[in-house]
Amino acid sequence: MPKKIKAGFYSLSCCEGCEIVMFDLEEKFLKVLNFVEIVEARLFDGKHPKEKLDIAIVEGCVESDVDKKHLLEIRARSKYLVAFGACATIVGIPGIRNALPLEMQKKLKRKAIIPVKEKALPLSAFVKVDALLQGCPAFTHEIIDVLVKIYHGIVPSLEEVPVCNECKERENPCLLFEGVPCLGPVTYAGCKALCPSEKAQCIGCRGFTKDGNFEALREKFQEMGTPKKEIQNLFTYFNKDPFTKEEGEK
Amino acid sequence: MQQNFLLKKEKLNEFLTALSKEAKVFVPALNENNASCFLPFKNQEIFLSKRTSFSPKKILLPPLEKEFIFRKKSSSFKIEHLLDSKKRVFFGVRSCDTHAIKALDKLYLEYFTEDEWYKAIREDITIIALQCSKSCENGFCKSMGTNNPVGHDLLFVEKEKSFFVEAASERGKQVVQKYRDFFNQTNFIKPEPKLKFGKKLETFGLKEILDKNFSHKKWKSEAKKCLSCSSCTQVCPSCYCFLSFDKFILDSGDSERFRAWDSCQLKRFTKVSHNYVFRESRESRLRQFVMHKLSYFPENHGLPLCVGCGRCISVCPVGIDLTEIASTIRGDVK
Ligand code: SF4
Ligand code: SF4
Ligand code: SF4
Ligand code: SF4
Ligand code: SF4
Numbered sequence: 001m002p003k004k005i006k007a008g009f010y011s012l013s014c015c016e017g018c019e020i021v022m023f024d025l026e027e028k029f030l031k032v033l034n035f036v037e038i039v040e041a042r043l044f045d046g047k048h049p050k051e052k053l054d055i056a057i058v059e060g061c062v063e064s065d066v067d068k069k070h071l072l073e074i075r076a077r078s079k080y081l082v083a084f085g086a087c088a089t090i091v092g093i094p095g096i097r098n099a100l101p102l103e104m105q106k107k108l109k110r111k112a113i114i115p116v117k118e119k120a121l122p123l124s125a126f127v128k129v130d131a132l133l134q135g136c137p138a139f140t141h142e143i144i145d146v147l148v149k150i151y152h153g154i155v156p157s158l159e160e161v162p163v164c165n166e167c168k169e170r171e172n173p174c175l176l177f178e179g180v181p182c183l184g185p186v187t188y189a190g191c192k193a194l195c196p197s198e199k200a201q202c203i204g205c206r207g208f209t210k211d212g213n214f215e216a217l218r219e220k221f222q223e224m225g226t227p228k229k230e231i232q233n234l235f236t237y238f239n240k241d242p243f244t245k246e247e248g249e250k
Numbered sequence: 251m252q253q254n255f256l257l258k259k260e261k262l263n264e265f266l267t268a269l270s271k272e273a274k275v276f277v278p279a280l281n282e283n284n285a286s287c288f289l290p291f292k293n294q295e296i297f298l299s300k301r302t303s304f305s306p307k308k309i310l311l312p313p314l315e316k317e318f319i320f321r322k323k324s325s326s327f328k329i330e331h332l333l334d335s336k337k338r339v340f341f342g343v344r345s346c347d348t349h350a351i352k353a354l355d356k357l358y359l360e361y362f363t364e365d366e367w368y369k370a371i372r373e374d375i376t377i378i379a380l381q382c383s384k385s386c387e388n389g390f391c392k393s394m395g396t397n398n399p400v401g402h403d404l405l406f407v408e409k410e411k412s413f414f415v416e417a418a419s420e421r422g423k424q425v426v427q428k429y430r431d432f433f434n435q436t437n438f439i440k441p442e443p444k445l446k447f448g449k450k451l452e453t454f455g456l457k458e459i460l461d462k463n464f465s466h467k468k469w470k471s472e473a474k475k476c477l478s479c480s481s482c483t484q485v486c487p488s489c490y491c492f493l494s495f496d497k498f499i500l501d502s503g504d505s506e507r508f509r510a511w512d513s514c515q516l517k518r519f520t521k522v523s524h525n526y527v528f529r530e531s532r533e534s535r536l537r538q539f540v541m542h543k544l545s546y547f548p549e550n551h552g553l554p555l556c557v558g559c560g561r562c563i564s565v566c567p568v569g570i571d572l573t574e575i576a577s578t579i580r581g582d583v584k
Binding site for chain 1: 281283284285287303304313474475476477478479480481484485497498500511513516517518532565567568
């Protein structure tokens with residue numbers, strides 16, 4: 001077998017749940033170690049900090065200048081950078097504060113332990129991101145897939161496929177017919193419609209697709225009688241409000 | 251030999267249990283989320299009241315199918331084909347779905363000159379059709395000429411506390427002979443339920459009308475509502491498009507070739523080199539679905555690809571209905 005690839009795992013602002021997911025790989029994790037050398041990771045046995053990396057897997061979003069500095073430093077020495085989980089790919093939960101009224105945002109900022117930036121932002125607002133591992137938390141089968149692909153020199157790309165596609169493959173009844181506002185039609189698939197299969201609406205943790213027809217879905221929710229506030233919350237829960245366009249920080 | 255029989259409804263599960271001893275039997279039933287679909291028979295309650303929300307297509311064309319494994323040898327590859335031939339029985343296939351199977355056969359056995367994966371699954375299936383005794387929600391099989399089953403081995407028609415059973419093929423006769431104890435001969439003639447349909451699709455001259463109105467404004471206004479969720483193609487019993495991809499097997503040089511359902515409602519469907527997508531607009535994607543069903547396939551293969559089951563209409567969250575699209579366009583023709 002050719003040389004192992006060097007990988008590092010990093011956490012910015014987040015709950016660090018995605019890194020924990022690595023342990024769910026169980027015995028597959030040992031197989032991963034046959035072709036991946038983990039040189040840096042707080043949770044594992046990282047020995048060689050600040051090495052050049054083939055692949056950096058970064059969870060969390062950028063909330064502060066500390067995060068930003070750390071991210072730029074990792075990017076500078078990594079061939080590929082993978083955004084790991086909802087916070088890294090779409091800001092996710094930490095980004096909820098971005099949509100709050102300004103007064104509340106200010107109050108939150110005052111309470112923060114370290115100085116935080118105006119907005120919480122995903123990695124792509126600051127650096128080139130080569131691949132995404134979506135989801136809150138990320139999915140084990142996809143982590144392996146990305147590692148194996150990069151090992152073979154292939155950079156995985158995103159397909160514009162919505163959750164509904166997998167929801168129907170799993171032969172679920174559609175929640176929209178039961179009056180439950182579900183974000184499946186505008187959210188990237190790959191989770192095998194985890195939530196709708198358990199009768200819970202999709203809340204968009206894997207990110208909004210570029211192809212999504214947001215206006216039509218909002219109209220559908222309104223028609224179903226979903227309260228305005230709930231619609232607004234749903235569209236801004238994990239993702240940036242698709243109805244307001246603004247420039248991301250670079 | 252007399253070919254018509256009666257089977258008592260209360261004996262149905264016993265009969266299916268007997269069949270299960272020699273074949274994998276699939277029946278209409280409710281899944282854990284209460285959706286009606288085709289499931290392996292486990293002596294559960296058989297869903298007879300309506301057509302299932304999901305068709306038996308997934309058994310013939312699995313949503314994700316492993317086709318072969320490339321095994322790495324020192325200087326070459328060995329290819330191991332994975333074919334799934336088994337004895338199978340489909341019970342309770344409604345007329346529209348038998349026509350959908352016919353369309354799939356046409357494509358995978360004739361047009362693609364015998365797709366070996368499809369053929370392996372298809373070869374040994376006994377189809378027990380179930381004649382509908384009432385019309386279904388959104389169905390319009392009568393308009394499509396698909397309201398009488400084709401290609402089945404046995405036909406079941408509900409008749410009070412029994413099923414009227416007709417052996418329609420050699421294979422069907424053998425089943426009756428083998429399980430003779432379940433069947434009583436009858437002199438009744440086949441019941442012909444008269445069905446009334448709420449939905450209609452006028453097919454006369456339809457192809458020409460649709461072809462000529464390729465840029466009709468209806469496509470744009472429907473596309474404005476469409477979520478491109480692909481539910482319509484996923485549930486359609488005759489949508490047959492697939493994509494292929496390879497997957498490396500973890501920590502070995504081997505890899506696997508898969509094929510999976512694809513959908514014309516997704517952008518990736520027409521992605522070619524340089525990431526160019528030639529059916530980029532929602533309008534062009536939605537139109538492709540309807541045109542393929544009602545114009546292109548009938549023209550190329552001489553049979554309808556839409557079998558009128560109405561599932562795409564029932565599943566669409568925003569109420570897009572191909573019969574309504576077709577009749578609006580027809581109505582505007584002077
Ligand atoms: S339940 Fe949600 S994910 Fe499933 S088909 Fe309906 S909208 Fe799509
Ligand atoms: S269904 Fe939606 S919210 Fe649930 S895991 Fe999938 S993408 Fe995330
Ligand atoms: S089911 Fe309806 S909304 Fe979804 S892609 Fe089909 S036509 Fe569009
Ligand atoms: S196009 Fe719609 S009505 Fe026609 S066969 Fe497919 S799902 Fe049934
Ligand atoms: S479309 Fe026709 S054959 Fe199919 S379920 Fe409905 S009534 Fe029966």
